[in-house]
Amino acid sequence: MQEGQTFFSLNKRMDWEHGLALNVNMQEHGYSIRQTEKYSIHRIVRTEEIEGTHRIQDMTVGPGRKLIVLDESANLWIYEDESRHVERLFRQGHHLFSAQAKLASMGDLLIVGDANRNSERRLAVYAISNGQTMWAAQEWDGLELFPLALATKVGSVHTLYSVIPLDISVGLNGNPEVPEGGRIGIVVWNAAGEVTQVYEALRFDEAVDVGALHARFDLAAADGTLALLDTKLRAVTVFHEDGREPLYFTLAPEGRFAGISIDTNHNLYIGDSGYAQQEGVVERFILKYRANGEALDKVTSFRGRTDKLLHDARGRLYVFDRISGQISLLDLDARTMLFDDTQLPEAIYFSAELDTTETEMEWHKIRLDAYIPEETQIRFSYFASDDSEGMIDGDYVSYTDYLTDPNVTIREKLEATQHLWSEPILNPKDALLMDARGRYLWFKIELLGSEMMSPFIRKLRVYYPRSSLIAYLPPIYQQDETHSPFLERFLAMFSTFFDDMEDKIDHISAYFDPDAVSGPYLEWLGRWLAITDHEAWGETKLRTLIKQAPELYKLRGTREGLMRMVHIYTGTEPFILESFQFKQMQETSELRQLFAKLYGDNPYCFCLMLKPEFVRTDTQRLTIEQIIEDQKPAYTECKLIVLQPWMYADMHTYLGINTFLSEPTLLTLDQGASMPYNTLLIDVDRDKRMDIHTRLELDSEIE
Incomplete structure (x- = not known):
């Protein structure tokens, strides 16, 4: 709504380090008065x-x-x-x-x-x-x-x-x-x-x-x-x-x-x-x-x-x-911590110059993102000039060099520059800069804390050139020297509201980027895909699903689409067995009953198999079953089979998947011992001797 307006932004540690900070605890995401325990x-x-x-x-x-x-x-x-x-x-x-x-x-x-x-x-x-x-x-x-x-x-x-x-x-x-x-x-x-x-x-x-x-x-x-x-x-x-x-x-x-x-x-x-x-x-x-x-x-x-x-x-x-x-x-x-010069819980920051490169620039406003607890205060003062140098305490000096010189005491600095600063703005969140005209702008921020609390400044924006909603009113409202300044300040409140709204509109696309959003915004995107059980998916899986959604919709109702959906949720490729894969073996009369027991005799029914470590809870099982129901081809049925890590005849036993053949091992007893399925109890010292394990009335009988 307000064209051609730009701003200086200080929101990183390196931005603030161009100035001079006294009794300040500078962090990556902001600064406050130094504290100690x-x-x-x-x-x-x-x-x-x-x-x-x-x-x-x-x-x-x-x-x-x-x-x-x-x-x-x-x-x-x-x-x-x-x-x-x-x-x-x-x-x-x-x-x-x-x-x-x-x-x-x-x-x-x-x-x-x-x-x-x-x-x-x-x-x-x-x-x-x-x-x-x-x-x-x-x-x-x-x-x-x-x-x-x-x-x-x-x-x-x-x-x-x-x-x-x-x-x-x-x-x-x-x-x-x-x-x-x-x-x-x-x-x-x-x-x-x-x-x-x-x-x-x-x-x-x-x-x-x-x-x-x-x-x-x-x-x-x-x-x-x-x-x-x-x-x-x-x-x-x-x-x-x-x-x-x-x-x-x-x-x-x-x-x-x-x-x-x-x-x-x-x-x-x-x-x-x-x-x-x-x-x-x-x-x-x-x-x-x-x-x-x-x-x-x-x-x-x-x-x-x-x-x-x-x-x-x-x-x-x-x-x-x-x-x-x-x-x-x-x-x-x-x-x-107390400031050495005043013995009060306060801190002060002097900025370097903000340079617009244009003379007679009329500065507009500041926006301060800060946390200000009760009994604490932030004071913001400023001055603007077309010259980067001027007279201070009888010497012609660079304003920036003087303000950021650590060798000049704070008392000397405040007394010598008192005539330059504007009246302080108390606890500013959004404030107009009145009578601020010039190529350069300097500002001073004073933090006043309590014994245990301190204000915390996250970021600061300084806007220029001057722009106001009063420009959209008839000339009579702009030319009234008595009332125009008040009207301009009054309209500035609405200007901030419009600025925020336009900023959200300009960056609305960020809300549709699954890599940029989290929490409720990510869940909101998930609901676009009819995903309601966000807790079952989790943010990482949900983000992957949203990014792959266009391709997945093209594959919906296919074997590949179902496998990719299950893979996103479980992190592993499922095993899918369809009737045509064992049709020839099922025609053998000896195997027909076994295959019917394992996979059913419906040619439109297929099986999806997963290892037990990927289906640990009832919630996970229900979620996988819901994925199968949504992604399977029309007019088909699917059986979810959780494979068990053992070998039983007539059960779902697949060599190399949930079943392994290995050599028998000897049982070793220790504090955490258990007897595995492939363990034999033998006498090591009598092993491989003819007839040594055959003892009548003990482990053998004659019939």
Whole structure:
């Protein structure tokens, strides 16, 4: 309806890359504000929820995200968060370990390490399902075991890490101690309780009582990485399983650090165990570091005391506070990233020039295909000029080079070009470009998001030259300077409707192309061929049928047409047997009754045979029978025969089709054994010996 109108289209990533995008997540099918995953509190489990427990001393996460907690009476409890189901793992008063024990999990196994000398077992692995002991250790390499910290890899059922003193002596008070120059190490155990590797962590300058080390260390493990937190020295040592030198760094912020964990991206999380009231601590965050010691952001959604941190296989973070007895469950949620210059969840895009090659061009409108959630916004601004260069901030520059220069800050760019931009159009879907005249056009798009949501732009079209339905009205309506602009904008709404309708008419042929359509449009084409059972055919077969329809209609009612239809549906050539093919054999009196039983005696009846793997369900059988009914020649009957893969006399047995001759095979028994049809039971060592298988009264009789 509006002749001579063209447009610039930006609908691919390469189209947008000509401009400058800031804080933008650019994808092939559109762009939005960059987002990241941040932790937020999903739920808090308190001691009183776990019925029967006393004050919680330690916890770990078992299979299915079950919480396993140790209370101050040394009782172990398994708690299912969703169902709120609680059960005790060991009987009360078991004396296997004390309330000071450390817990970790490894698949469906529970690891308990106890540095208390009165404990029956220092390091033990139990089945979580029934409490059965898998293995236990009291000493290693001639030394008593004093497990100071435990860790396992997330999802691993093979490796356990324990922090233990590598040197032990007896102090003046008779208690075990790490002597001057003594070492603390990380010992690696396999699933059978064998030590496979030892890492030396640090040496002491003076003797230290083992009891004083009980709460000093925390350990975390991930694939290829180990991290040891020394709460006294406020330091982290990162070990690498590939043999690289360990990395050592200290924690700069103030705080009493406790608890360390590693996520799937090998980022370190370290908690703060400071007391808010006694020590005047205002805010306590979980700190996040890269594995190289570089400080990242904080987990700001959690502000509280931390004694232990754990990650599970799905990335959930568990935070345990021993004083309050609370276990906080933190899940990762998508969060809109903040723009560095404004610290707001927003992004901005500056375009390169759109060049029409004609001066004094009057630009028409834009059409924006975008998803704009609630509490988000898109702002579109523009300016046009016949010159590609102009004065900006006292310098004569190329507009495109200046707008797309990443070295110019966003604040400088917005202030210097403020006089160029039009008033922003808010959330435009279809908007006229007013007073936009010139060969070139530049535009600016601002995306304003919320904490969790962002607008998403799929494509943008910029139309030119100016065209309006007002041109079809009498001149009096076009020449009224007061009312014509409003009338033009009013008619623009109907112009869009007509444009959409004409676009559909121009591309209506695409709806008749079976390779271009899918879903309901493909089914719609199928109904043109009287195919109503679309689910039975499926899109791939239906598309093939529609494309071959002209040829198939020419062959309808013929043997070839029927075979091609069945082949499209089943993917295999059927076997068709007609009466003339066995007429001569049927004249033999001995075979007449057999052939009548197999194929019938009606000369106008034929058989269509298929292997059973192509007719697995009743639905498939009914569909094939419907195809036969529609495609068979007039005044004929057809029997559908599903061939069975065996040989029976007087049945449909066809050598090379559903029947094969083979040598007998010996029966071999294993876990998945079955006796096939061609198997003989024989004695291998007595095979091929005269009379050896003939035993009177056993397998032979004399009559």
